[in-house]
Amino acid sequence: MxxxxxxxxxxxxxxxxxxxxxxxxxxxxxxxxxxxxxxxxxxxxxxxxxxxxxxxxxxxxxxxGPGFTVVGPPRKDADIARTGFVEIEGVPDELVPGEVKDMARINGVQPVRVGGYWYGERDKDGKHGQKAAPGEKVLYVLHGKHVCAGGTGHPDGIGYPYLTTSLLKASHGLLKRAFIPEYRLLTAAPFSPPHTAFPAPLLDALSGYYYLVHTLGFEPANVTVEGDSAGGHLAVAFVRALALLSDARLPQLGGALLISPTADWAGTHGPPPKESYTTDWVQPFISRDFIPRALVGTLPPATLAGVWLSPASRELRDEDAPALFRDFPRTLIVAGAAELTVVPMRTLRDRIAAGGGAETVAYREYDDMTHDFIAFDWCEPQRSEALGDFGRWLEGKPIGEGREATA
Structure with a gap:
């Protein structure tokens, strides 16, 4: 390797x-x-x-090698004006849940100053990062590829600008802005020195949320987090951290959109469906030990199959799901029926439903679709169908009936 x-x-x-x-x-x-x-x-x-x-x-x-991308502040003011870049402070240490704080101590990470990018509407002077208007809703994007493929929210990056602007358009005016934090990326040997291990990205996600709520004044109920692929895993960990924190200074947000979320890094569901090996493209990323090592860092190896790194892990007891997934916001899970990792997504759906009731989670699989299909314009018409379902879900309306299956 x-x-x-x-x-x-x-x-x-x-x-x-x-x-x-x-x-x-x-x-x-x-x-x-x-x-x-x-x-x-x-x-x-x-x-x-x-x-x-x-x-x-x-x-x-x-x-x-992954070709890691860590985007820092653009050096020219003109670039900042174009890209919508801002810098944000690390979340206060007292607003980090105890379990997360313990993992951070073991892996030697802490909240730090990070950056992020604004998409969508600007103020009357053309500036980004303006204070929240009364009742304004915002999309909080946790991009995928957070471990080994150099994911970034930069407007010149691959995939996420297109997906983010598509989601804003699909909201029919309910969401006028989106914010993407540049959380820390992870790696492991043979790359030296390593970047950071979990929960560094989670700390940065909390920092971005703190910025939205306390610096810009967004009401938590008006924030919807979106995460796709590895970003979907991060979004689940982020929502769990807010529920575990139970702090009025950083309350639970209003909703979560999970697109092809990676829910079982430990691979506890066994081999994926054989027919999906030739219809999906993520096998290289789930068949190597590099990503699990990058996530775990110096944490005990058993952490990989725990709820923080594998929320759909089969090693978790079903009877513990109501406590582990309590206080989740309204959640929409978008999956492709041809994905290699679709079975863990179904387990995740059931876990979230166990924690907050069946009405908490809406789930849809799209026939013949592969991983993260909503991010690619060549995955029509299902891509447009999924974006339409997102818009209806955001408005509180029922979404279309897709092929659902139980684990």
Whole structure:
């Protein structure tokens, strides 16, 4: 793993991957020109090719290294005006729940000053980060790829600007702004020195929420957190931290949107459905021990199967779910029926329902959809359907009926 992380081997390997993809795509095109030959007959050829390429590039990532991205403050004022960047203070130590504080002490992390990006409406002078207007709602985005793929909320980043602006548009004016904190990324050996381990991203998520509520004056009930993929896992941990804190100074928020949340980093559900291996692209990320090591850091190994790192873990007792998932806000889980990790998402749905009642969580699977499909414009029409469901859920209306299954 990561045997080609050093130059010039890294450049030579990527050259090989690029040339290999050219020939492989040509072969795939011939092989999949007829729908019965495709992994999913309902897919168009473009979607089939894109999914296969993403999977192949994912495996290549674990040969050369993640390419971590830690975005700091832009140095030019013009850049700040364009990107919507702000710096925020670390959450006060007394507003960190005891369990989180204990994990932070073991892994040697603490609240720090971090940055973030504003999307959407600005004030009359064109400036971002303005105080909340009376009754204003806001989308709080915890982007995915928080462990090994260099996730960032920067407007020039890949994926998240498009997803964030799409969610704002789908809200039909209920959400005029979105804020994405640049939380600390994680890594592990062989990369040295390592960045930070859990709960560093969770501390930064709490810092961003504290900024929204106390600096800008948003009512907690008007904040909806969104997290996709690994960001979905972070969003669950964030909501649990607020429930565990039970502090009037940092109360529970109004809602949570979880898009393809990673809910079982420990892999306690066993092998994924075989038919999903050729229809999803996340196998490289769930079949390596790098991400679990990056999450755990110096915490006891058993922590990986605990509720903080694997909220859908089969090693947790079902009878403990009401206490572990109490006081969750209204939650919408968006999943793809063709995802490798869809079964843990169903378990997560059941756990949240056990903690707050079936009415707390709305869940929908979209037929033939892969991981994080809502972030890709080539996953139509299901992508638009999911965005429409989000808008209806935000308004308190029933969402469409999708293919649901029990674990």
């Amino acid at each position: 990561f045997e080609f992380r050093h130059q010039p081997l890294k450049a030579l390997f990527w050259l090989y991957v690029s040339l290999d993809l050219v020939f492989t795509i040509a072969l795939w095109t011939v092989l999949w020109v007829f729908p019965p030959m495709r992994p999913r007959r309902s897919w168009m050829l473009q979607r089939t090719l894109r999914t296969a390429c993403a999977r192949r590039l994912g495996f290549a990532t674990f040969r050369v």
